Amino acid sequence: MSKSEFVYTTYIRTTPEKLWHALTNIEFMKQYWFGMHCVSEWKPGSPWHMQFSDGRICDAGEIVESDPPKRLAIKWRNESKPELKAEGYSLCVLELEPHDGAVKLTVTHSVDQSPSKLIVAVSGGWPRILSNLKSLLETGSPAIARTIDSRGKTA
Amino acid sequence: MVADEDRVFKALADSSRRRLLDRLRERGGLTLGELCEGHDISRQAVTKHLVLLEEANVVVTKKRGREKLHFLNPVPIHDIYMRWIGAFERDRLQALHNLKQALEEDQDE
Numbered sequence: 001m002s003k004s005e006f007v008y009t010t011y012i013r014t015t016p017e018k019l020w021h022a023l024t025n026i027e028f029m030k031q032y033w034f035g036m037h038c039v040s041e042w043k044p045g046s047p048w049h050m051q052f053s054d055g056r057i058c059d060a061g062e063i064v065e066s067d068p069p070k071r072l073a074i075k076w077r078n079e080s081k082p083e084l085k086a087e088g089y090s091l092c093v094l095e096l097e098p099h100d101g102a103v104k105l106t107v108t109h110s111v112d113q114s115p116s117k118l119i120v121a122v123s124g125g126w127p128r129i130l131s132n133l134k135s136l137l138e139t140g141s142p143a144i145a146r147t148i149d150s151r152g153k154t155a
Numbered sequence: 156m157v158a159d160e161d162r163v164f165k166a167l168a169d170s171s172r173r174r175l176l177d178r179l180r181e182r183g184g185l186t187l188g189e190l191c192e193g194h195d196i197s198r199q200a201v202t203k204h205l206v207l208l209e210e211a212n213v214v215v216t217k218k219r220g221r222e223k224l225h226f227l228n229p230v231p232i233h234d235i236y237m238r239w240i241g242a243f244e245r246d247r248l249q250a251l252h253n254l255k256q257a258l259e260e261d262q263d264e
Contacts (some may be wrong), residue, residue: 131233
């Protein structure tokens, strides 16, 4: 079956525990995810969703694997745009590996469909989020602090 | 880690390597063999370029069976964007906002 996939990595000078916390804590997420955040208990089988700053849900699914602070896999479907929702579930895997005093964070997002509008949509968002997350963990402040609501407007 | 940016700039400072990145931007998950197709340079040279691109983290690889798949990783280039351009974005947006307001006020008069 043809597949759409991207793999992004970044090296962050932090510990796997702090990075895991940054990836799963609501208040922390809001700081680098442009006001958006995810809600879940982060255990295998737990429901998961991501919401805009105005509360509307953009993506939803469930946690497939959770091995803190090493690996997190999320079954992920878009809920805000019909043409993206129609593609069904994608899989987002986050891997954290200690590397030379830093942590290598790898994000792999894939769907069994090619081409995929969902993958195009999420592939544009991740680099901004990862740059912001790196800046926040390394310097204490995000590179760009602003929020985006469900209409795509920035504040 | 301080030398990260040096590696990225070095990786980008070569037209063959930028062409490889363009190929991966069009389609991710290519093997070495696929990346060599349509390139007028040797397989050995492509391999050398890929090592530099991987060291700079602008290309990441994933194993699938015996194959090694290559993906473009835009994150380090985005970090550079954030450092030199992103910081000005807010001012630019503010400037556009002020301009729009000034022009609209003119029209109201």
